Amino acid sequence: MFTLSDSIEDYLKKLLSLSSRYYVDIRRYELSRKFFCAPSQINYVLSSRFSPERGYLVESRRGGKGYIRIYRLEPLQSRTWMEMVEQLTSADFNPVKAMQFLKRGSEEKIITQREARLLETMLKDDLYNGLPVMKAQVHALQSKLFKAAIAEVLKECY
C-alpha cells in the first residue's frame, strides 16, 4: 500500500517535525542511498508532495557542498488561504491543485477534515460523467462550485 515516495515523504516530514527550526537540509544523493533509489526520485517526491500549495518551499544549491533545504511554511490565516484559493483562475484551476489546497487547509485547521472531504467530492471527475461537455468545462464548473463553497464555509470568519 505504501509506495517508496510515501516513505520518503514520511521520513522528511518526521525530520521537519523533529527539527527545532523551520527547515531541514538534506543531501540528495545520501537520501537516495538510504532509500535505495535513483537520486531523481527525491526530486519527484519534492515536486509531488512538497509543493507550495501544500505549504512547503524547497530551495537548493548545486555543486560541492550542495544541499536541498525544505521549509515548512508558516500556517496561513484563513483569510489568506481563501484569497489564495480565490486567485485560482479557472484557467489554472485543476482538481489536483485544488486537492492540495484542501490538504493544507485541513492540516492548518482552517477547515475541518470532514469539510475537506466534502469539498473533495466536488472535485471527483467521475461524478460529472455523462454530461455532454468537455473536460475544460467540467473544471470551470468545479472551480466555481469549489470557490463558492469555501466562501460559504468561511463566511463567519469575517
Added chain:
Amino acid sequence: MFTLSDSIEDYLKKLLSLSSRYYVDIRRYELSRKFFCAPSQINYVLSSRFSPERGYLVESRRGGKGYIRIYRLEPLQSRTWMEMVEQLTSADFNPVKAMQFLKRGSEEKIITQREARLLETMLKDDLYNGLPVMKAQVHALQSKLFKAAIAEVLKECY
C-alpha cells in the same frame, strides 16, 4: 441464478465482514484474475452493488501501487438520514427538497451549520449557468454530488 457479478459481490462482502476494519483493499487486476474475467468487470460490480445508496463507498488510486478501497458504511445512527437521502433519487430530486433535508440534518446535529452551508452551495442553480445542458441534467448532477458528499460524512460515523 447466480451471475459472475453476484459471486464477486459475495466475495467482497465476505472480505468486508471478515475484516476487523471497516474497509478492505483490493487490486483490480488480481481480483479479475481470481474470477477469470475482464478487469472492468470489477468496476461494474462496484458501481452496481457497492454504491452509496446501498451503504458502501469506494475510493481508489491509480498509477503504480494503485488500489481500490471499499468502505462499508455504518447504518446505525445514520439510518434515517440515509433513507432520506435515498429518496432524493435523481428522478424526483430537486434542490428545494434537498435544502429541507439539510436543514433537518443540521437541526439534528448530524452535520454542522458550516457543512450545511457548504452543501447548500452545490444546490445553487445559478452556479451551473453557462453549461449547455437542461435543468434536469443539472439536477441529476446536483443529486449525484449531494449524495456522494453525504456518503462522505457518513463514512466517519465509526
Added chain:
DNA sequence: ATGTATATGGTCAGTAAAGGTCAAACATGC
C-alpha cells in the same frame, strides 16, 4: 587569476504499473 577536476543538484522523456470509461455484444426473463 585561471583552468580543470570533482561534487553536487536539476530536467525531462520514457517506461511501467496501476485503475477508469464507454460502447458494443451478449444473456435472460417477461
Added chain:
DNA sequence: GCATGTTTGACCTTTACTGACCATATACAT
C-alpha cells in the same frame, strides 16, 4: 421481441520511478 442486466475489450488517465544528459558550485593546482 423488448427491456434490463451482464460481460468484454479497446482506449484513456494517473502515478511512480529511472537514467541519460545538463548546470553549477567548490577545490586545488598552476
